[in-house]
Amino acid sequence: xxxxxxxxxxxxxxxxxxxxxxxxxxxxxxxxxxxxxxxxxxxxxxxxxxxxxxxxxxxxxxxxxxxxxxxxxxxxxxxxxxxxxxxxxxxxxxxxxxxx
Amino acid sequence: xxxxxxxxxxxxxxxxxxxxxxxxxxxxxxxxxxxxxxxxxxxxxxxxxxxxxxxxxxxxxxxxxxxxxxxxxxxxxxxxxxxxxxxxxxxxxxxxxxxxxxxxxxxxxxxxxxxxxxxxxxxxxxxxxxxxxxxxxxxxxxxxxxxxxxxxxxxxxxxxxxxxxxxxxxxx
Numbered sequence: 001x002x003x004x005x006x007x008x009x010x011x012x013x014x015x016x017x018x019x020x021x022x023x024x025x026x027x028x029x030x031x032x033x034x035x036x037x038x039x040x041x042x043x044x045x046x047x048x049x050x051x052x053x054x055x056x057x058x059x060x061x062x063x064x065x066x067x068x069x070x071x072x073x074x075x076x077x078x079x080x081x082x083x084x085x086x087x088x089x090x091x092x093x094x095x096x097x098x099x100x
Numbered sequence: 101x102x103x104x105x106x107x108x109x110x111x112x113x114x115x116x117x118x119x120x121x122x123x124x125x126x127x128x129x130x131x132x133x134x135x136x137x138x139x140x141x142x143x144x145x146x147x148x149x150x151x152x153x154x155x156x157x158x159x160x161x162x163x164x165x166x167x168x169x170x171x172x173x174x175x176x177x178x179x180x181x182x183x184x185x186x187x188x189x190x191x192x193x194x195x196x197x198x199x200x201x202x203x204x205x206x207x208x209x210x211x212x213x214x215x216x217x218x219x220x221x222x223x224x225x226x227x228x229x230x231x232x233x234x235x236x237x238x239x240x241x242x243x244x245x246x247x248x249x250x251x252x253x254x255x256x257x258x259x260x261x262x263x264x265x266x267x268x269x270x271x272x
Contacts, residue, residue, distance in 0.1 A: 015205070017117045017121055033168065036164070037117055064245075067255070073167055081266075
């Protein structure tokens, strides 16, 4: 039996790698993939707790998170395609409209 | 045996997640992300969440990643010409910050977890009586969680309409 803490450490590592990706990368799509990593880290935490608490509610939460994540990916990628049309780049430091 | 499998899946998950962040080429980042999602499916199987493992492979490693790769190839993205000159200094200051974040999370994982008792939800005997994990999740989904389930259907419809509005060209 693998202890709960091991799963949570994997989940924490995944979340931290996602944060690292958002902080260091400037390619919008890679930033978006890092956000997906963070969502998955949360999912792993939910499923691990659901297994060790002996219930199924955590798994249902993960199901709903997955539905919302799928919707979020479609909308986000459409936003990125629209950005590319207007700026001819998707690098976040080249898109500096708000900086004036 | 279970620990060995867990270690394999965990190492694959974390290593390819690190490569997603590190690799300069977005297509290869996306391919490493697929490996991460597959290995996470293995972790879900170890946690006896067969339905979620299936959804992980079908929805994330399948649909979501196809969408990512499609957009990357549609926009014909290449690594930037400046190389890693801008990436390395950013890595230098963000690594300590992320290390502090990990330390904060790890300290929470380590201590109050021992006070966690058994939950009040459905136990293993109930799941077995339903005929396995997938029928049990289905039973809960269509009884106790019916309203949120219908709400997600509306959410998906809104997403479809929103994407069409965003992606269609302006007609002059």
